[in-house]
Amino acid sequence: xxxxxxxxxxxxxxxxxxxxxxxxxxxxxxxxxxxxxxxxxxxxxxxxxxxxxxxxxxxxxxxxxxxxxxxxxxxxxxxxxxxxxxxxxxxxxxxxxxxxxxxxxxxxxxxxxxxxxxxxxxxxxxxxxxxxxxxxxxxxxxxxxxxxxxxxxxxxxxxxxxxxxxxxxxxxxxxxxxxxxxxxxxxxxxxxxxxxxxxxxxxxxxxxxxxxxxxxxxxxxxxxxxxxxxxxxxxxxxxxxxxxxxxxxxxxxxxxxxxxxxxxxxxxxxxxxxxxxxxxxxxxxxxxxxxxxxxxxxxxxxxxxxxxxxxxxxxxxxxxxxxxxxxxxxxxxxxxxxxxxxxxxxxxxxxxxxxxxxxxxxxxxxxxxxxxxxxxxxxxxxxxxxxxxxxxxxxxxxxxxxxxxxxxxxxxxxxxxxxxxxxxxxxxxxxxxxxxxxxxxxxxxxxxxxxxxxxxxxxxxxxxxxxxxxxxxxxxxxxxxxxxxxxxxxxxxxx
Amino acid sequence: xxxxxxxxxxxxxxxxxxxxxxxxxxxxxxxxxxxxxxxxxxxxxxxxxxxxxxxxxxxxxxxxxxxxxxxxxxxxxxxxxxxxxxxxxxxxxxxxxxxxxxxxxxxxxxxxxxxxxxxxxxxxxxxxxxxxxxxxxxxxxxxxxxxxxxxxxxxxxxxxxxxxxxxxxxxxxxxxxxxxxxxxxxxxxxxxxxxxxxxxxxxxxxxxxxxxxxxxxxxxxxxxxxxxxxxxxxxxxxxxxxxxxxxxxxxxxxxxxxxxxxxxxxxxxxxxxxxxxxxxxxxxxxxxxxxxxxxxxxxxxxxxxxxxxxxxxxxxxxxxxxxxxxxxxxxxxxxxxxxxxxxxxxxxxxxxxxxxxxxxxxxxxxxxxxxxxxxxxxxxxxxxxxxxxxxxxxxxxxxxxxxxxxxxxxxxxxxxxxxxxxxxxxxxxxxxxxxxxxxxxxxxxxxxxxxxxxxxxxxxxxxxxxxxxxxxxxxx
Numbered sequence: 001x002x003x004x005x006x007x008x009x010x011x012x013x014x015x016x017x018x019x020x021x022x023x024x025x026x027x028x029x030x031x032x033x034x035x036x037x038x039x040x041x042x043x044x045x046x047x048x049x050x051x052x053x054x055x056x057x058x059x060x061x062x063x064x065x066x067x068x069x070x071x072x073x074x075x076x077x078x079x080x081x082x083x084x085x086x087x088x089x090x091x092x093x094x095x096x097x098x099x100x101x102x103x104x105x106x107x108x109x110x111x112x113x114x115x116x117x118x119x120x121x122x123x124x125x126x127x128x129x130x131x132x133x134x135x136x137x138x139x140x141x142x143x144x145x146x147x148x149x150x151x152x153x154x155x156x157x158x159x160x161x162x163x164x165x166x167x168x169x170x171x172x173x174x175x176x177x178x179x180x181x182x183x184x185x186x187x188x189x190x191x192x193x194x195x196x197x198x199x200x201x202x203x204x205x206x207x208x209x210x211x212x213x214x215x216x217x218x219x220x221x222x223x224x225x226x227x228x229x230x231x232x233x234x235x236x237x238x239x240x241x242x243x244x245x246x247x248x249x250x251x252x253x254x255x256x257x258x259x260x261x262x263x264x265x266x267x268x269x270x271x272x273x274x275x276x277x278x279x280x281x282x283x284x285x286x287x288x289x290x291x292x293x294x295x296x297x298x299x300x301x302x303x304x305x306x307x308x309x310x311x312x313x314x315x316x317x318x319x320x321x322x323x324x325x326x327x328x329x330x331x332x333x334x335x336x337x338x339x340x341x342x343x344x345x346x347x348x349x350x351x352x353x354x355x356x357x358x359x360x361x362x363x364x365x366x367x368x369x370x371x372x373x374x375x376x377x378x379x380x381x382x383x384x385x386x387x388x389x390x391x392x393x394x395x396x397x398x399x400x401x402x403x404x405x406x407x408x409x410x411x412x413x414x415x416x417x418x419x420x421x422x423x424x425x426x427x428x429x430x431x432x433x434x435x436x437x438x439x440x441x442x443x444x445x446x447x448x449x450x451x452x453x454x455x456x457x458x459x460x461x462x463x464x465x466x467x468x469x470x471x472x473x474x475x476x477x478x479x480x481x482x483x484x485x486x487x488x489x490x491x492x493x494x495x
Numbered sequence: 496x497x498x499x500x501x502x503x504x505x506x507x508x509x510x511x512x513x514x515x516x517x518x519x520x521x522x523x524x525x526x527x528x529x530x531x532x533x534x535x536x537x538x539x540x541x542x543x544x545x546x547x548x549x550x551x552x553x554x555x556x557x558x559x560x561x562x563x564x565x566x567x568x569x570x571x572x573x574x575x576x577x578x579x580x581x582x583x584x585x586x587x588x589x590x591x592x593x594x595x596x597x598x599x600x601x602x603x604x605x606x607x608x609x610x611x612x613x614x615x616x617x618x619x620x621x622x623x624x625x626x627x628x629x630x631x632x633x634x635x636x637x638x639x640x641x642x643x644x645x646x647x648x649x650x651x652x653x654x655x656x657x658x659x660x661x662x663x664x665x666x667x668x669x670x671x672x673x674x675x676x677x678x679x680x681x682x683x684x685x686x687x688x689x690x691x692x693x694x695x696x697x698x699x700x701x702x703x704x705x706x707x708x709x710x711x712x713x714x715x716x717x718x719x720x721x722x723x724x725x726x727x728x729x730x731x732x733x734x735x736x737x738x739x740x741x742x743x744x745x746x747x748x749x750x751x752x753x754x755x756x757x758x759x760x761x762x763x764x765x766x767x768x769x770x771x772x773x774x775x776x777x778x779x780x781x782x783x784x785x786x787x788x789x790x791x792x793x794x795x796x797x798x799x800x801x802x803x804x805x806x807x808x809x810x811x812x813x814x815x816x817x818x819x820x821x822x823x824x825x826x827x828x829x830x831x832x833x834x835x836x837x838x839x840x841x842x843x844x845x846x847x848x849x850x851x852x853x854x855x856x857x858x859x860x861x862x863x864x865x866x867x868x869x870x871x872x873x874x875x876x877x878x879x880x881x882x883x884x885x886x887x888x889x890x891x892x893x894x895x896x897x898x899x900x901x902x903x904x905x906x907x908x909x910x911x912x913x914x915x916x917x918x919x920x921x922x923x924x925x926x927x928x929x930x931x932x933x934x935x936x937x938x939x940x941x942x943x944x945x946x947x948x949x950x951x952x953x954x955x956x957x958x959x960x961x962x963x964x965x966x967x968x969x970x971x
Contacts (some may be wrong), residue, residue, distance in 0.1 A: 082541045095540065102534055104541060201541040208770035236543050237772050260560065322769055327573050330584020331538040347634075351577055374575070374765035383555060 002126050003028055004164035005491060008073060008221045011167060015062060015072045022062070022072030024036030026055040026116050029074050033119060033165045034493070040141050041477060044079045045087050046119035054116040060372055061114050076166035078157045079120040080127060081203040081212070083107045091135040091153075092122040092201045094332045094339045094358035104201020105233045106170060106212055115227045125203040125360045126329065127177055130155050130432040133423055134362040142185060143492040144458050145412030146454055148416040151181030151432075154215070161215045163495040168216040168225055172202055174434025175207045175317055176411075178350045179448035183411035183414040183461020186450045187216045188478065188488060190222045194443035194466050197226075200231030204328040206321035207238075209440040212361075218488050219478035223247040226471060246442045254476035258299060263298030263480050270404030274310040275435055281414040283454030286408045289483070291451035295408070305400040305407065309392040313438040316393070319373050319386035320441075325363075326370025326476040332358060335402035338478055346354045365426065366495060394442040401467045406474060410435055411448040411461030449478045450487035459487075496733070497697040498937065500661045500725050501705075503652035503692060506667055507645045508677040509621070516620050516644035517544030524683045532623075533926035538582035543771050546571075550644035551698070553676035554594045554618050555785045560674050560792055561613055563598025569617075571772045574764045579636050580623035590648075590766045593617035594775065595651060600670065601794065602662040603812055611663045612651040612818035619645050629788055640684075646676070652682070652702065654690065657721040661714050664688055668714075673793055674819045683879040687712045688823030692724045703728070704738040708745050708752055720827050724752050729877065796821055813842050814875045818857045840870060842906045844884060848891050852921050869897035872934035882906050882954050909956045912964070915948075918956060922947045933969060939966070 005027065014020050030048050037043050051074065052234040058072035082100035083086045084107075089095045094319070103111065110117070124134040132140040132155030140155040142148040143163035150159040154171030161169050173191035182189025190213045197212040204210060204268040216227035221489045233239045271292070276285065292302055329382035334340035334354030341353030355414040359367070373382035400407060412432055422429040440444040444465055451462035462481075482488050505672075515522055530922035535542045539643060558565040572590035577626035595616035602609050603840075620641040626635035648667060654660045659862060668686055672679035678685050688711045693703035708724060711717045723745070728738050742761075743752040768774075793815040814824045820841070827837040845866065869886055873879050878886060878901060889900045903906055909915055923930055929947075932940035948961045 082539070087538065090540065100539075100541075102539065122758065199541075200543055203540040204771075206770075235545060237545050240768075260847070265746065284666060323767060327585055327765070329574050330575060330577065331540070331582060333579075333584060335579045336582065337539070338539055371765065374763075374767055376763045381763075483815070 003166075004032065005198060005217075005447050006167070007218055008069070008167060008216065008224050011073055012069050012071075016067065019377055020395055022058040022074075022116060022395040023052055023053040023074065025072065026118065027076045029118055033160075036163055038214065039172045040143060040159055040163055040165070041138050042122055042140050042156040042163065042165060043076070043119045043135050044089055044091070044122045044156065047086065050085070051116055051118055058114045058116060066173060068113045068226055068228075068443070070110065072116065073167060074116040074118035075110055075225075076118045076121050076157060076160050076169040077107065078123050078154050078169065078171045079124060080172050080203045081107050081116060081170060082203070083120070086117070086120060087205070088120065089137070090127070091125040091137060092358065092360070092363070093136040094355075095203075096136060096339065098338055100201075103216070104382055105198035105235065106229050107201060109228050109231065115228070121154070121160055121169060122189060124153035124177075125157065125363050126203070126416050127172060127174055127210075128138060128325070128362050129365055129420065130176070130180060130429055131417070131419075132156065132181075133419065134360055136360060139419060142261040142416050142458075143495055144186060144416070145456065147418055148456075148458060151184035151412070151416065153177040153181075154189075155181045155185075157215050158182055158187060158189065161185070161187045161217065164490060164491055168214060170225075170229070171215050172205075172210055172212045173436075173440065173446075174205050174211075174321060175440050176433040178213045178215065179411050179436045179446055179461065179463060180433060181348070182406060182448040184416040184459065186459030186487070186490060186492070187215055187217055188219055188449045189448065190221055190226060190447040190471065190475070191228065191439065192471055193240075193443060193445045194240050194440075195251055196230045196445075196471070198231070198239045200233050200235040200239075204324075206324040207212055207328060208270070209317075209321060212314070213439070218482055219447070219475045220248070220482075222447070223251060223472070223475045223479075226475075228239040242469070245472065247475055250472045250476035252476075253275060254473050254480060255299070262299030264295060265478065267300040267406070267477065268404040269295060269300045269302045270305035270398070270400050272307045272310065272407060272409055274307050275409035279305065279413050279431070280410060280436065281454065283366035284410050284412070287454055287460035288462055291357060291485075293468055294318065294485060295477075298484065300477075302408070303395050303404065305404055306391075307396040307400060307438065309389060309396050310438055312389045313393055313441055314434055316386040316389035317370065317433075317437045317441060318430060319382045320390065322370030323374050323383050324370070326367045326374065329359075329367060330375045334358070349406055362426075390441045393438050396463075397438070397442050397444060397467075406467075406477060407465040407468070409463055411463040412436070415454040415456065415458035415460060435463060444468060446469050447474055447478060448488070449481065451485075496614045498694045498725075498729050499697045499699070500655055500657075501693050501695060501702060502654040502657075502721060504650045504654070504660060504663060505691070506648045506650075506664065507687050507689075507822060508648060508667075508671050509679055510550050510644040510646055510676055512547055512549040512553070512644055512790050515548075515622060515642035516547050516550045516618065517717035517812075520642065520795050522643050522873060524680075526639055528635065528639060530639065532641060534909055536582065536638055536642045538584075543585060544718065544769075546772060546930060547644060548776065550618055551594070551775065551777065552644055552785055554616065554645075554676045555782060556789060557616055558595035558598065559601055559782070559786050559789060561598030562669060563616070564596045565777060566592060566594055567777055567779075568592065569594040569775045569777075570768045571618075571769045571775065573769045574766055576762045576764060578622065578625075579634065580625045580638070580641065581624065586620060587769055587772070589591040589617035590941075600663060600666050602659060604656075604662045606659075609653075609659065610657075614649040614651055614750050616646050616648045619647055620958060621645050624739045635667065648891050652693075657718045657725070660721055661718050661864050663802070664714055664717055669793065669816055673918065674789060681712050684712060688717055690717060690721055690724075692721055693738070694725055694728045694729070704740050706738065706752075707753065709742055711745060716745055716747055719747070719750055720752055723750060727752065738784070752960070753866045755802035789897050790818060793821070800834070804828070806834055806838055810835075810838045810842065814838060817856070823856050826863035827867045827870065829866060830871075832867050832870045836870055836873070837867075840866060844887050848887075860893060861887065865890060865896060865970060872897050872901060875955060876908055876910060877901060878906055879954065879958060882908070906955060909952055912960065913958050915952075915956055915964055918951050919961065919968055922951060923968060930969065942967070
């Protein structure tokens with residue numbers, strides 16, 4: 001098998017067997033990026049010298065005999081993670097000149113594991129978008145068809161992994177920004193339980209919803225990546241202080257005592273009535289049904305569950321996320337770093353011009369919405385009410401998880417759409433995340449894995465949402481599915 | 496018409512933690528600009544706040560000291576506004592659920608004692624500092640102070656004069672130092688007050704429209720600003736005008752307050768719970784631990800001084816102005832000196848000498864033990880109270896301990912009856928006129944004779960013995 005199609009374990013084995021060095025592996029991916037990125041625009045920044053220096057250090061470390069499973073493996077980071085010495089733009093003109101003086105916790109963790117930072121991936125501006133069309137650095141193309149969006153906001157990371165420009169990548173997910181692009185690009189992506197991955201050094205969009213997670217070709221790779229990313233960080237007050245766990249531990253046997261040919265026997269999968277109704281495209285529905293039949297063949301039982309507050313999720317999200325964002329983005333004022341207008345009159349004029357020039361239209365729209373819903377006299381009607389809805393959604397899930405072990409359904413209501421198809425109507429754009437947003441509101445883990453293809457030969461994603469801290473079992477279910485299917489091995493033509 | 500002034504104060508006390516409320520940067524005063532501002536303080540993209548337990552502990556101390564309710568759960572909110580010295584574009588502060596609610600502080604003025612109720616006290620972070628000079632038309636920003644922990648202490652509108660407001664501010668100042676949560680250094684901005692002032696016709700129970708005077712950083716400015724503001728408001732109303740609710744600034748150079756912004760111009764701060772910080776939970780156990788670590792409070796000490804030691808209320812109040820003063824006084828009493836004698840000396844000669852030398856009690860050149868040594872010599876009649884003052888001055892000047900000075904200067908009191916009798920005889924012989932006057936019924940003459948004897952003894956004769964002997968001789 002070619003290097004770019006290898007799993008992380010295969011790459012680690014090749015490195016361990018000295019079949020190749022990290023420098024060779026890194027160079028290989030850098031070459032692929034150099035060739036493909038002008039068309040795909042998946043990377044905002046690469047720095048081959050810096051990456052190769054890390055690769056040399058990784059080779060030396062391996063030679064010393066203290067390699068980890070990720071030592072020498074190149075990983076691409078969504079450009080939302082601060083990495084010392086790297087330009088960290090968050091897809092915005094506001095930070096187009098910002099070189100971070102410090103490392104995010106996640107970047108530190110990958111450094112500590114000996115991974116190589118391959119480059120920074122394009123994204124929707126400040127993670128606000130579902131199509132990667134809001135980036136100051138231009139849209140990312142979907143490797144399956146360059147006329148179509150890769151999804152967002154972590155579209156660069158998803159496209160990079162799908163096009164085999166990186167073995168793995170990181171992303172962040174506030175309302176679906178890992179799962180939706182993973183689905184639209186035909187790869188695997190995981191949003192962990194809120195608090196599992198530290199947000200320190202991750203540029204905030206909506207603090208109570210943001211959660212970092214990995215992209216890879218397979219669930220097994222995701223588990224290895226999460227082992228590195230997860231962990232308590234005292235610098236993030238919402239980071240959970242839990243004993244470290246090995247997310248690969250259940251891969252081979254998700255259900256204790258299940259027979260080898262029916263490894264999911266005894267597993268109860270809930271299918272939310274609300275996720276299979278109007279609005280779900282027939283091609284996606286068909287692919288998801290086929291995937292569910294596969295899960296049943298593996299021994300799982302499926303039953304319908306009810307998540308009655310689901311239809312309130314998108315409206316609630318578009319109150320809470322903009323509210324938090326309007327405040328989080330206040331620090332970008334042109335005073336200390338970031339974009340400052342070249343000419344201005346007084347202080348207020350400096351703020352207005354710097355922010356008018358530094359932020360794009362979607363970011364401005366959300367700052368306006370967020371400012372509005374937090375305003376005196378509107379707070380109770382919007383923000384407080386949205387928080388109550390959030391509680392209802394969490395309660396829906398709690399009731400469902402009393403009946404089933406995991407929830408399955410489509411990740412996105414459609415396959416990838418064409419550039420410009422939804423830019424004129426923000427609400428249509430927002431409805432893309434209708435199946436992913438509820439997990440963020442409840443803080444639950446969710447993942448998306450490739451489950452075949454729909455119209456135009458574009459990928460379809462199957463979403464699993466689990467109970468809090470159930471990542472290991474969810475990854476194992478996905479792994480078992482990937483054991484009997486090969487959707488995750490399919491690469492877009494030309495890559 | 497007679498007017499009544501109504502005042503409520505919001506006092507910001509800088510908590511004495513070594514590091515900031517949400518970051519590990521130092522809070523030390525006076526460093527070069529921006530040398531004590533870390534990534535969190537300058538609000539780099541991606542940084543997050545982590546609450547300093549020490550700041551919470553100090554807020555709990557305060558709550559317990561004023562008999563307030565310490566909330567088991569309190570919430571940090573974001574107060575959103577743009578200003579260059581506010582790096583995040585919002586201040587983290589407690590809004591709907593503060594850590595401390597209620598409580599009261601007793602104050603003493605010429606009008607007597609009074610209780611001022613507190614509304615609440617909440618934790619928040621300070622902003623940085625904008626420097627508008629020396630930058631040739633630009634402004635400099637110093638973020639050293641950004642993130643410094645503050646306790647904002649809000650009173651009910653219970654004060655009725657500038658005197659009461661100052662007494663309250665002083666009581667608060669003494670208390671925060673007493674319980675060791677704030678250094679009280681007003682010049683460095685460690686304690687500053689905003690005063691809400693309104694007036695109303697005497698007897699009315701409806702509050703007038705108030706103005707808030709911001710950032711008063713001395714007791715004197717607080718007093719002057721309130722007095723000016725009261726005159727201003729009464730003047731407007733008596734001229735048929737109306738008070739406009741607004742924020743005002745006091746200008747000490749011109750001794751007046753000036754409008755800063757009206758209610759209409761006020762910001763909409765768009766408060767909402769800070770999603771980066773969990774609700775602050777304070778356990779019963781933590782509160783118990785903090786309570787156990789509290790020193791005896793001034794209130795309790797005052798009561799004890801009056802009850803156990805029979806001190807007048809004024810003495811008890813004066814001696815509990817600070818923990819250091821009280822502890823000095825208690826050390827003197829602990830060395831076996833009668834409380835009233837000790838109180839008189841500590842509040843009198845010691846306080847006067849400290850005042851002259853501009854020193855704190857802790858830096859007194861005469862230690863509590865040394866003072867007790869001196870007072871013991873009064874009690875055992877080695878010296879008179881009058882001589883003791885001279886000995887004290889010598890001790891203050893560093894000439895040694897009381898006994899050493901008494902010996903060296905030969906100040907030991909003459910108690911030997913025959914020695915005193917000789918002095919008395921000499922004085923009677925030398926002052927026949929006074930003796931005649933006394934016998935004619937002039938009491939004053941007696942005092943003059945006592946004075947002569949004392950003078951002849953150079954102050955060393957025991958005054959009681961002199962009195963007694965003189966009376967006997969003159970009667971004889």
